[in-house]
């Protein structure tokens with residue numbers, strides 16, 4: 001088992017990574033404030049893993065209730081959030097009840113937002129079961145839901161008390177979802193960890209066949225990168241760089257997700273096509289070479305990810321990108337690559353170059 005800490009003074013918490021950690025009831029029990037938990041999961045994940053998670057809790061006389069949600073990004077909304085509040089109220093949960101999110105990023109973001117707001121905040125634990133959730137969404141405390149006009153537009157920062165990333169759960173993940181998670185893994189290499197990017201180029205095949213050791217290493221390296229960034233800029237308030245750099249490809253990607261309708265493109269797929277747009281724009285601005293861009297495209301393509309976006313039209317992209325949370329005083333700030341392994345936020349990219357990068361990276365070879 002690998003262990004890391006997210007250092008946030010009195011709100012610091014451990015991330016445990018490895019096979020079987022989902023059953024580490026003792027690690028859950030030591031962070032509970034009362035012997036009561038409500039597990040939030042969905043109709044796909046609960047039949048696979050709810051029993052494995054809760055067996056040790058039952059055996060230790062912890063009162064366990066569960067709220068099972070419908071699956072999918074299209075359900076990351078107010079109505080589904082309200083079902084979690086219904087479950088908490090039906091179980092008469094008080095402020096000492098701990099909420100446990102069991103599932104991918106959709107369940108984690110919904111359950112985390114419910115924990116942030118129920119009775120003005122209750123403790124919660126993340127048990128991520130997708131690669132994407134294990135390397136990104138379960139760590140760092142961003143929680144929330146989508147609005148029809150914008151991805152993740154309503155939410156809160158609320159840190160978990162513990163993250164249990166069980167690599168065994170990745171064996172049941174559909175191939176397309178594994179690839180979507182690899183987009184966020186590759187992101188860390190691109191924005192701040194060139195040796196990791198090189199390691200990924202050499203070890204991608206092992207990740208694609210779900211080698212446990214390779215997966216654990218990639219998850220640990222990703223979480224270590226994320227933990228460092230979050231510890232330095234928890235609420236993404238740094239003027240330049242900081243936590244915003246974790247959003248490489250996301251401004252374009254969120255436009256894709258909203259533009260085609262939530263759930264059509266997976267989040268990781270949209271981020272992959274968005275990272276290619278960001279890399280192409282970085283090339284146009286003279287920071288990346290054509291060979292660098294080719295390296296980015298080839299790695300994402302090998303990972304089974306789309307390297308071109310849907311043809312929404314540059315005007316529609318720019319309109320949707322105008323809702324991005326990195327827009328400050330009406331000015332679009334993009335995360336771009338100064339070189340491979342080093343990202344920056346940039347507010348001065350000429351509109352014509354942004355348009356050209358979008359047009360150049362849209363079309364036939366999307367999903």
Ligand code: NAD
Nearest residue numbers: 044104105106107129130132133136137142169172173267
């Ligand atoms: P997801 O939660 O929709 O999970 C993908 C699919 O896999 C779902 O159908 C799910 O039920 C299924 N699944 C989950 N675990 C499984 C398993 N072990 N075996 C078989 N099937 C399994 O999608 P995701 O990619 O995990 O998360 C995407 C969401 O995360 C997006 O809403 C995105 O905005 C959010 N996100 C949040 C952050 C953050 O910092 N909070 C970061 C990145 C992404």
Ligand code: GLY
Nearest residue numbers: 140142243246247
């Ligand atoms: N996924 C981006 C962040 O957590 O800030």
